[in-house]
Amino acid sequence: MADPQTVPAIEFRHVDIVFGERRKAALKLIDAGKTRDEILASTDAVLGAADVSLTVERGEICVLMGLSGSGKSTILRAVNRLNEVARGEVIVRHEGCAIDVAKCDVTTLRDIRTHTVSMVFQQFALLPWRTVRQNAGLGLELQGLSTAERNRIVDEKLAMVGLTQWADKYAHELSGGMQQRVGLARAFATNADILLMDEPFSALDPLIRTKLQDELLELQQSIKKTILFVSHDLDEALKLGNKIAIMQDGRIVQVGRAEDILLAPATPYVAEFVKHMNPLNVLRGSAVMRPVRSLKREGSSLLLDASGDVRLRVDESDRPISVEINGDGGTMGRADAEEGQLDRPCDVIIAPADLRLRAAIALKRQTNHPILLVDDLGRLAGLCDNEEIYRGLLQRADSR
Numbered sequence: 023m024a025d026p027q028t029v030p031a032i033e034f035r036h037v038d039i040v041f042g043e044r045r046k047a048a049l050k051l052i053d054a055g056k057t058r059d060e061i062l063a064s065t066d067a068v069l070g071a072a073d074v075s076l077t078v079e080r081g082e083i084c085v086l087m088g089l090s091g092s093g094k095s096t097i098l099r100a101v102n103r104l105n106e107v108a109r110g111e112v113i114v115r116h117e118g119c120a121i122d123v124a125k126c127d128v129t130t131l132r133d134i135r136t137h138t139v140s141m142v143f144q145q146f147a148l149l150p151w152r153t154v155r156q157n158a159g160l161g162l163e164l165q166g167l168s169t170a171e172r173n174r175i176v177d178e179k180l181a182m183v184g185l186t187q188w189a190d191k192y193a194h195e196l197s198g199g200m201q202q203r204v205g206l207a208r209a210f211a212t213n214a215d216i217l218l219m220d221e222p223f224s225a226l227d228p229l230i231r232t233k234l235q236d237e238l239l240e241l242q243q244s245i246k247k248t249i250l251f252v253s254h255d256l257d258e259a260l261k262l263g264n265k266i267a268i269m270q271d272g273r274i275v276q277v278g279r280a281e282d283i284l285l286a287p288a289t290p291y292v293a294e295f296v297k298h299m300n301p302l303n304v305l306r307g308s309a310v311m312r313p314v315r316s317l318k319r320e321g322s323s324l325l326l327d328a329s330g331d332v333r334l335r336v337d338e339s340d341r342p343i344s345v346e347i348n349g350d351g352g353t354m355g356r357a358d359a360e361e362g363q364l365d366r367p368c369d370v371i372i373a374p375a376d377l378r379l380r381a382a383i384a385l386k387r388q389t390n391h392p393i394l395l396v397d398d399l400g401r402l403a404g405l406c407d408n409e410e411i412y413r414g415l416l417q418r419a420d421s422r
């Protein structure tokens with residue numbers, strides 16, 4: 023059996039999903055490389071997904087993105103077997119074990135649906151005759167919890183999404199944004215590790231939508247769920263996803279981090295999506311930096327400029343110790359990754375490797391000091407200077 027620690031939350035292995043009677047005939051045509059239209063024409067079966075392989079690690083937000091009908095919901099719904107898989111495996115981490123949801127027995131499936139995988143729907147799916155508290159406790163009812171225990175958990179989750187005052191109201195008394203917060207509270211309440219979110223914010227107006235995205239990201243810091251999220255909006259995908267899978271006609275055409283997709287779209291279809299994106303909102307220092315191994319070293323010092331006037335002394339793990347400018351001692355300041363706020367005036371800036379490029383440019387404009395990027399353990403990862411920033415932006419422009 024696989025080591026429980028290394029079992030990913032979700033893994034699709036060569037998954038085909040076909041809607042219609044003539045599945046076998048359709049599978050043959052998939053293998054022959056036929057398109058969805060060709061398969062439909064000759065078998066009357068609709069190709070939902072073809073040869074989809076994708077791994078979602080624990081704690082990751084993976085966004086399935088693509089045009090309408092590209093197969094996003096089809097794939098998502100295979101995770102709790104709302105869609106039957108014609109071929110392939112859908113592995114879900116359930117109580118530390120890797121279970122193939124496509125083939126497991128109904129008792130295990132029920133157990134997975136009740137305890138491990140929870141779903142948040144686009145149209146909120148609240149029951150009108152139940153109060154907010156009763157709606158949010160629905161999953162817990164299925165788990166067989168007592169009313170007192172249920173209410174304790176639900177009230178905690180309603181507080182998380184800011185709805186404590188609304189617990190005894192009915193769905194129609196709430197705005198759309200509030201109703202979706204109930205949907206979130208209901209999903210959180212079951213304590214499921216995996217959340218399936220099928221365009222959960224797309225029925226909401228843009229302002230509320232942005233607000234809920236921000237809230238989800240903030241909540242994720244503490245709840246650390248594995249989230250499979252469907253969106254047809256690239257802005258939303260890039261904002262939320264640690265990993266983005268782009269789908270076209272039932273197939274995944276590219277998987278990667280936002281910046282991978284932005285810098286190197288794999289196909290013209292992906293390039294079309296990213297064409298209108300502002301790279302400054304997506305790129306981070308680590309994508310453009312000059313890595314530490316290509317900086318010149320002299321003893322325990324790294325040379326930060328061509329002339330060797332600016333030197334950084336590092337320890338044996340490459341953690342910065344001190345800086346020297348033209349032989350004199352200099353100062354190091356720290357900047358945060360999101361805004362690039364400096365904690366003090368300095369000669370050299372130390373920032374996390376995921377420093378936003380927008381923040382890096384603002385820092386260079388304010389100070390023109392070298393920006394050193396460090397990893398989570400404080401070890402030097404690379405240098406992000408004007409040249410690296412320009413190169414990153416040009417590379418992005420060239421890839422269009």
Ligand SMILES: Nc1ncnc2c1ncn2[C@@H]1O[C@H](COP(=O)(O)OP(=O)(O)OP(=O)(O)O)[C@@H](O)[C@H]1O
Pocket residue numbers: 041042068069070088089090091092093094095096097254
């Ligand atoms: N239950 C079903 N029966 C028959 N065909 C289906 C079924 N569910 C999905 N399909 C078909 O499978 C294809 C993929 O649909 P899916 O809903 O996964 O797309 P999507 O990318 O989620 O689109 P959207 O953004 O519009 O929701 C479509 O052609 C759709 O008509």
